[in-house]
Every structure is written in C-alpha cells, then in structure tokens.
Amino acid sequence: MSSLVSTSHLQVAAFALGTVGWILCTVSMGLVEWRVWHVDNTTIISSGIAWVGIWKVCFISYLHVSPGYKEEFCHKFSSYNSSIPHEIYAAQGLLLIAMFLGLLGLAATVFGLRNVYMGMARKALITRFFLVGGCFYGFAGLCVLIPVSWNLYSVTHNQSIAFPPSYYMPSSPAAQEAGAAIPVGVVAVILLLLSGVFSLSYRFPVTTNAIVNSCQDKSRPLHAVSEQEHSQELRRAT
Secondary structure: OHHHHHOOHHHHHHHHHHHHHHHHHHHHHHOOOOEEEEOOOOOOOOOOEEEEOOOEEEEEEOOOOOOOOOEEEEEEOOOOOOOOOHHHHHHHHHHHHHHHHHHHHHHHHHHHHHHHHOOOOOHHHHHHHHHHHHHHHHHHHHHHHHHHHHHHHHHHOOOOOOOOHHHOOOOOOOEEEEOOHHHHHHHHHHHHHHHHHHHHOOOOOOOHHHHHHHHHHHHHHHHHHHHHHHHHHHHHHO
C-alpha cells in the first residue's frame, strides 16, 4: 500500500488544483464583468460604466430613484436575440460543458485515489480512473480557454454589440477593457490543464512481489538444467 500511496502524490495535487479550477470556472461563468464598457452618454448610464457578461448586461442609473440613491439595472440576454455576438452564446454553452466535465474529472480522480489509499492494487482500474480524469480535466480547460480567448480578442479590438433599444445601451463604447471574469477564467484554464497533466502522468508501481516472482520465473529453467546434469552424472557413475 505504501508504494501505491507514494506514487499518487501528483494525483492528489491534480485533485486539489482541479477543485480550485472548477470553482473558478463556475465563478467566472456567474460574473457579469466580462467586458467593462466606458460610455460617454451618462443620461441613463449615470456612472458611465456598463458591465457586459455572458448572461446579462448591467449598469448603474440614478433615474427614477430618490436623490442620493442609485440602482443597478440588468437586462438578461434572450436566446432569440440575433444581435448578441456569437462569442457570448458560445461562452454560455462551453462554460456549462466545462463545469460538467470538471465534475466528471473530479469524480474519476476521487475513485482512483480511493482505490490507491484503500490498498486495492488493481492496475487497470486505477490507471483507467486517472486516465479518464485527466482527459476530462484537459477538455474542461479547453472549453474555458475558447470563450476566454474569444472575448478577450473582442475587448482588445473594441468590438461593438448591437443591443436592442430596450437595453438602453449604446452599440459601441468609447473604450472597453477586460473585466474580472476573464483573468479568473485564465487561472481556471491553467489549473484545469495542470490537473490533466498531473493526472495523466500516473504510473502504477512495480511491487516487490512482482519483482521476486519475475526473478523466480527466470531462474526456473536454470534449476531444471542443473537437475538434469546432476541426474546424468549419477547415471554415468553407476
């Protein structure tokens, strides 16, 4: 059992990093600060800043509010709105897939570590669990990487979005920058990919019993030959 446990340290690290990466993936999906828009017209968007997420767009306005108070208005994206760019809808689907794949990767790693720490020396089963878990981690990391990179590209090129009139949003900002969700997603990608590499690097140990058995198997023909030679010598002596 000790030899099994000593070879699974990287897989424990893979589980820890995968857990943090999965949490960060979920956090980035829920954050509205994917893109931070700076607008010139502050008639409705009083703060001059709007946050564009993958599920909704939000801004702070002082309209219809008592003096000294402010209110945050949010408009959710509808699935039938063709004006919303493709990278936003792609981010919705890919991050949901990443969250599901991350859970499967964590479950596979837990089952693999369970067999290791309970001393169940089943090479095929343990190796298969870590292999499957590593693949799930890797695919989850890629599913997060695509929307993060795509939206970061849109931000750096200051691309516009043709919002419907009911959103009270301009079609293009004066300037925009990456929000908190993008660096959180980048960290999630790094952790998930590292988890995949660590999990796939597992090698089942060669136990002492296996080495002894292999040595005995190799030495059996030599014993057989020596016994035959001894019997032949006895026959000659008689």
